Amino acid sequence: MTSITGLPGLHRTVPQKYIPVLVTAGLFVAMFVAGGIRYENFATGQIILNVFIDNAFLLVVAVGMTFVILTGGIDLSVGSVVALSTMIAASLLKDGWPALGVIVLVLVIGAVLGLGMGAIIHYFEIQPFIVTLAGMFLARGLCYTISTDSIPIENETFTAIAQTRIGLGGDLSVSPSALIAVVVVLIAAFVLHYTRLGRNVYATGGSEQSALLMGLSVARTKISVYTISGFCSALGGLLFAFYSLSGYGLGAVGMELDAIAAVVIGGTLLTGGSGYLLGTVLGVLVLGLIQTIISFEGTLSSWWTKIFIGVLLFAFILLQRLFLGGSRR
Amino acid sequence: MRGFLKHRLFWPLVILVALLALNLFFTDNFFKVQMKEGHLYGSLIDIVRFGAPLILVSLGMTLVIATSGIDLSVGSVVAIAGALACLRISDLSDQKSVSGVLGAVGLALVLSVVLGAWNGFLVAGIGIQPIIATLILMVAGRGLAQLITDGQITTVNSSPYKLIGGGYWLTLPFGIIIVAVVLALTAFLTRRLALGLLIESVGGNAEASRLAGISARGVLITVYAFCGLCAGIAGLMISSNVSSADGNNAGLWIELDAILAVVIGGTSLAGGRFSLSGTVLGALIIQTLTTTIYSIGVPPETTLLFKALVVTVVCLIQSPAFRAKVFQRRMRPVEARPATEEKVRVSA
Numbered sequence: 001m002t003s004i005t006g007l008p009g010l011h012r013t014v015p016q017k018y019i020p021v022l023v024t025a026g027l028f029v030a031m032f033v034a035g036g037i038r039y040e041n042f043a044t045g046q047i048i049l050n051v052f053i054d055n056a057f058l059l060v061v062a063v064g065m066t067f068v069i070l071t072g073g074i075d076l077s078v079g080s081v082v083a084l085s086t087m088i089a090a091s092l093l094k095d096g097w098p099a100l101g102v103i104v105l106v107l108v109i110g111a112v113l114g115l116g117m118g119a120i121i122h123y124f125e126i127q128p129f130i131v132t133l134a135g136m137f138l139a140r141g142l143c144y145t146i147s148t149d150s151i152p153i154e155n156e157t158f159t160a161i162a163q164t165r166i167g168l169g170g171d172l173s174v175s176p177s178a179l180i181a182v183v184v185v186l187i188a189a190f191v192l193h194y195t196r197l198g199r200n201v202y203a204t205g206g207s208e209q210s211a212l213l214m215g216l217s218v219a220r221t222k223i224s225v226y227t228i229s230g231f232c233s234a235l236g237g238l239l240f241a242f243y244s245l246s247g248y249g250l251g252a253v254g255m256e257l258d259a260i261a262a263v264v265i266g267g268t269l270l271t272g273g274s275g276y277l278l279g280t281v282l283g284v285l286v287l288g289l290i291q292t293i294i295s296f297e298g299t300l301s302s303w304w305t306k307i308f309i310g311v312l313l314f315a316f317i318l319l320q321r322l323f324l325g326g327s328r329r
Numbered sequence: 330m331r332g333f334l335k336h337r338l339f340w341p342l343v344i345l346v347a348l349l350a351l352n353l354f355f356t357d358n359f360f361k362v363q364m365k366e367g368h369l370y371g372s373l374i375d376i377v378r379f380g381a382p383l384i385l386v387s388l389g390m391t392l393v394i395a396t397s398g399i400d401l402s403v404g405s406v407v408a409i410a411g412a413l414a415c416l417r418i419s420d421l422s423d424q425k426s427v428s429g430v431l432g433a434v435g436l437a438l439v440l441s442v443v444l445g446a447w448n449g450f451l452v453a454g455i456g457i458q459p460i461i462a463t464l465i466l467m468v469a470g471r472g473l474a475q476l477i478t479d480g481q482i483t484t485v486n487s488s489p490y491k492l493i494g495g496g497y498w499l500t501l502p503f504g505i506i507i508v509a510v511v512l513a514l515t516a517f518l519t520r521r522l523a524l525g526l527l528i529e530s531v532g533g534n535a536e537a538s539r540l541a542g543i544s545a546r547g548v549l550i551t552v553y554a555f556c557g558l559c560a561g562i563a564g565l566m567i568s569s570n571v572s573s574a575d576g577n578n579a580g581l582w583i584e585l586d587a588i589l590a591v592v593i594g595g596t597s598l599a600g601g602r603f604s605l606s607g608t609v610l611g612a613l614i615i616q617t618l619t620t621t622i623y624s625i626g627v628p629p630e631t632t633l634l635f636k637a638l639v640v641t642v643v644c645l646i647q648s649p650a651f652r653a654k655v656f657q658r659r660m661r662p663v664e665a666r667p668a669t670e671e672k673v674r675v676s677a
Contacts, residue, residue, distance in 0.1 A: 074460075076585075120641075125650040127598050129399075133585055134640040141633030148630055257468060270461055303475035303576075310469020317457050317465070 020267025021279040023319055027312075028282055031289050039296045049174050051288035056181040057082065057239040058258055059284045063188045064232025065259040066280045067225040070192075071205045072272025073128035075226065077117065078233040079255035080139035081110055083248065085237020087143045089158075090151035090247025099157035107234045113139065114230020118223035128226075136256070143249030150248040153241060162242045177239040184235065189277045197224060205272025261309055262287055265316050286312070337595040340646050341610045344593075344639075348617045355625040368497045372620065374505075380616030381504035382407070382563035384609055386583055387590040388515055389445075389559030391608040392552045394591050396532040397600025398452060398459035400553065403587060405470025406444050406560035407580025410437040411568030412477040415485050424487040434493070438561045444470070445557015449550035467584070474576035484573040494570030504566050511559065516605055525603075528552060532600030590615055593643050614643075 036043025052059070061078050068075045085106045092102045117135045121128050153159070165173040192198035200221040203211040212218050241247060260270075266283030268275025290308050294300050352359045352372070362371035377384075386403050393400045417433035418424055444466060451462035496503045519525030530538040531545045539545040563583070568574045592598060593614055594607030618639055622632050645651045 120645075123650065123654070124645060124648045126644050126648050127592075129598065130589070130592055130640075130644055133589065134637045134644070136585075137633045137640065138637035141631055141635070141637055144630035144632075145634060257464070260464065261468065264461060264464075270458055301475075301480055303472040303480060306472030307469050307476070310465050310472065313461070313465045313468065314451075317461055318455065321455055321457065 017274070018276075020316075020320055021276050021282065024266055024279055024282040024286060024316070028286050028289065031286065031293065035289070035293050035296065042296060045170075045172050047292060048285070049168075049172055049178070051285055051292060052178040052181065053175045054243075054291075055284050055288040056175070056177040057236040057243060058255065058262065058287070059181040059281065060184050060232050060239060061236040061255060062259045062262045062280050062284050063184055063277065064229035064236075065256075066263050066266075066268060066275065066277055067188070067192070067201060067232075068128075068229045069205075069260070069263050069268055069270055070201050070272055070275055071222060071225050072208070073121070073222070073225065074132065074260070074270070075114075075117075075229045075233075076129065076132040076256050077113070077135035077139055078229065078236070078259055079252045079257075080136045080143070081113060081230060081233035082237040082240055082252040082255055083143050083250070084139040085110060085234045086241040086244070086247040086251060087146045087151070087249055088247070089238060089241045090153050091146050093153055093155040093158065094151060099155050102155075103238060106238055107231060110234020110237070111227050111231040114227040114233070115223060117230070118226030121226065122219050122222045132226075140249070146249065148249060150246050153245045153247065158242060159245060162245050175242075177242050180235075180239060184232070185277060185281055192277055197221065201225060202273055205274075207273070258287060258309075261313055265312060267316075267320065269320075337604065338607055338610060340643075341593055341595060341607060341614060344643060345610055345614050345617060348614065348621050352617075352621055352624055355621075359624075364500070369500050369502075372624075374502065376613065376616050376620050377505050377508075378502040379620075380612055381502075381508045382566045382580075383583065383586055383590060383616060384508050384612040385511060385559045385563040385566070386580075386587040387594075387608045387612045388511060388605065389556030390584075390587040391591050391594070391596055391603050391605060392515075392519070392528055393459070393556045394532075394588070394596055394598060395528050395600055395603035396535075396549055396552055397598075398532075398549070398553070399588065399598070400445075400448060400463045400556045400560075401460065401584050402444070402448060402463040402466035402470055403556065403560040403563075404580040404582060404584045405467050405474060406441050406557055407564035407567060407583055408474035408574075408576050408578075409444065409470055409477065410441045410561035410564030411574040411579050412474045412483065412576050413437045413440055414490070414565055415483040415568055415574035416477055418485045418487050418490055419483055421487075424485060425489060427489045430487055430489040434490075434565060437565060438558060441557045441561025441564070442554050443557075445554040445560070446550055448557065449553030452553065453546040453549035471576070474574075474579070476576075478574055478576045480576070482573050482575045486572065490569050491572060492569070494566040494568070495572075504570075507562065507566070511562070512605065512609065515555075519605070524548075529602050532602070586615055587612075589640060593640075593647075595647065 032043065032048070061082060065075060065078060088109065089102050089106050092105070093099070113135060117131050120126060121131045161176050164176055166176065166179065167173045192201065200211070200216050203214070203216055204218050204221045208218055240252060244251070262283035263275070263280050264270065264283070265286055266275065266279030266281070268279060287309065290312070291305055294302070294305055356372060359372050362369055362373060386407070390400055390403065414433045414437040417436060418430060421429040423429065448463050448466060451457045451465070452459050492498070492503050493507070494504055498506055519528065527538070527543055527548050530541070530543060531548045535545045564580060567579055590611035591608050592611070594604055594609070594611030596603045596607060618636060619632070622635055627635055
């Protein structure tokens with residue numbers, strides 16, 4: 001899909017497909033350096049680790065979203081599935097279920113929801129936008145059916161995971177959730193680049209018609225990505241439950257937008273077929289760093305976060321247009 | 330009979346009638362419309378009145394979707410328009426002065442048109458995919474609305490402003506009149522003049538229309554600006570109805586409802602053709618659904634579940650693939666189906 005036009009100077013030195021990811025990486029470094037110059041105690045490794053800790057759930061959700069967007073689809077249900085997962089976990093734990101059973105059940109529910117949406121999208125040829133929108137209503141509705149109040153989690157395993165910090169030498173430490181998120185990223189990167197499923201994902205996103213004519217199993221690929229996204233959302237929900245130690249039906253509202261924004265800032269094309277998981281990771285880090293900077297600044301109100309994210313989205317999309325020339329549609 | 334069954338408004342109409350009929354069993358005097366103090370009252374009137382903002386937003390959305398685009402930013406525009414109007418009115422020395430209110434309303438609408446045109450510029454001028462181009466304003470717009478109201482809920486006490494969303498004129502709620510006027514204007518512009526044809530042609534294939542001599546860019550920017558204007562009017566209605574502006578929650582998720590209304594009304598997200606009457610039907614279905622949920626006593630917590638169910642059923646019934654798979658097994662195979670509305674993608 002990508003045409004060969006672009007800036008000739010950069011084109012010779014760096015393969016063009018890496019430019020969006022490099023730009024995002026450059027932005028992250030620039031923001032980090034600027035923050036380090038402006039604020040005391042900013043330029044430490046712990047700040048970056050904190051971004052990982054505070055955004056572990058978003059990272060996992062964005063990984064699932066990357067799969068879906070690479071096939072040219074979209075999943076609007078992720079925020080609701082995250083909230084639903086925290087609700088199911090919190091209410092079952094309150095009823096005395098063992099932690100392991102709850103975790104497995106939540107992950108299965110997320111994957112099954114994704115599987116259902118993927119099957120409807122593929123077999124009945126309804127736009128992903130509409131199907132996942134219905135899925136969003138469904139999951140959110142299930143949350144409210146369970147309870148409209150916030151349910152605290154007092155399970156020992158969950159609180160233990162929430163409070164554990166794993167030292168990385170020196171003063172640095174991370175939470176188990178952040179490690180889980182990193183493991184998820186590594187597995188997903190492996191799947192995308194070294195397995196048949198990953199190749200099929202890129203091929204389907206590049207051109208569904210061609211993939212079908214090549215004899216690739218488009219049906220299995222499309223349904224798989226939504227299942228993966230559902231699974232990742234459920235896992236993200238569990239990490240969110242570790243992070244907040246409660247289940248709340250109104251939680252994670254708008255997380256689908258954050259996830260999509262992270263994927264786009266990471267250089268993945270919403271039309272599918274082009275993009276990298278590393279870009280998504282950088283996109284999540286950039287979003288996290290914006291929040292960190294705003295909290296360091298102190299006087300800026302929370303809504304500036306949204307405005308900054310909007311401006312960044314605009315800048316990045318403009319950049320993609322400039323670098324990638326005629327990659328329209 | 331067969332032609333009637335095949336009409337694309339058939340299924341939406343059946344669903345609307347079914348929903349209304351359902352209400353007949355649960356609500357006394359559901360279909361009764363009465364005059365009180367020179368105003369029309371009744372459940373049916375209420376459905377149209379509370380559905381007015383959604384109908385307006387959906388009208389704009391229909392035209393955008395007809396150009397094979399989408400506008401996610403309408404909810405934010407709703408919030409911004411309400412916030413700006415309320416801010417200007419709250420700054421007036423006399424909040425009841427008609428000219429002051431008109432000025433505020435005018436300013437808010439101009440801003441809405443500008444925001445819509447900005448979307449159009451991103452889509453047509455720079456060539457960004459509509460879903461991302463409008464995602465920018467959707468995210469940033471919420472922040473802007475909160476910036477305008479300073480994160481507070483701005484309340485106003487202005488009777489002329491209250492008229493827009495909560496007042497009556499000629500026995501009818503004023504909102505219904507606004508919707509009727511906008512609908513009539515839109516229908517005239519798109520169905521009596523060539524504009525509708527141009528929009529559909531751009532939606533079918535923007536590049537081909539440009540080569541055929543249509544100013545595709547101009548059409549796109551006009552359509553997005555119109556969508557912004559509709560969202561702005563809806564924003565004024567919503568904020569005027571409660572006499573306050575809430576940058577955070579005004580018009581939240583209205584873009585999703587509007588897109589649903591358009592899809593239920595039979596306009597394909599692939600663009601290339603649209604149905605204004607279908608959209609109005611779709612918006613009325615969504616509003617009737619909300620009313621029905623309350624009237625049949627479904628607990629409010631499960632409202633969304635119910636909605637998800639109806640949306641899924643409606644979309645499945647409308648999906649040609651679903652009908653082919655489920656219904657045609659029982660019926661005898663129909664002679665060669667007319668080519669389904671598939672759009673051939675010609676990459677530019």
